[in-house]
Amino acid sequence: MSENLKTGKAGLLFCLLAPLAAAAAEPTPERASELVRMVRQDCGSCHGLTLKGGLGPPLLPETLREKPAESLRYTVLLGRPGTPMPPWKAFMNEAEADWVVRQLMQGFPEETRR
Numbered sequence: 001m002s003e004n005l006k007t008g009k010a011g012l013l014f015c016l017l018a019p020l021a022a023a024a025a026e027p028t029p030e031r032a033s034e035l036v037r038m039v040r041q042d043c044g045s046c047h048g049l050t051l052k053g054g055l056g057p058p059l060l061p062e063t064l065r066e067k068p069a070e071s072l073r074y075t076v077l078l079g080r081p082g083t084p085m086p087p088w089k090a091f092m093n094e095a096e097a098d099w100v101v102r103q104l105m106q107g108f109p110e111e112t113r114r
């Protein structure tokens, strides 16, 4: 996965701008469950399986409440250079990152089994 994360710099602008039109859209239920799975498994490897923190800080409503959703969304899309937080723009668009941040701020859903 880390190889994927490092490629695609040229596509960055396109990836960030193209989904703007759809920024307010909710993901489909199928995509939402993929995103929940991704956050629980991939983000959970650093932020803790229960998102209470590990290598990365907790991603719980009480720890995110004071922070602007906008900047959290860009942290998810672009990562934090100089820290282990990687960019996720290759795996989700802006609307999806926004959705993930909103879910984190509300208390992230459990994975559903299908």
Ligand code: HEC
Residues within 6 Å of the ligand: 038, 039, 042, 043, 044, 045, 046, 047, 055, 056, 057, 059, 063, 064, 067, 072, 075, 076, 080, 083, 084, 085, 086, 088, 100
């Ligand atoms: C390789 C480890 C790693 C993975 C995987 C990871 N993160 Fe992070 N994340 C971090 C670290 C470390 C920080 C703290 C960066 C800093 O020092 O500012 C961070 C910071 C954040 C922040 C900012 C938190 C705050 O309080 O400001 C958010 C939001 C976040 N991560 C979301 C995610 C999401 C969503 C995913 C999965 C899509 C994810 N992270 C995957 C390591 C990781």
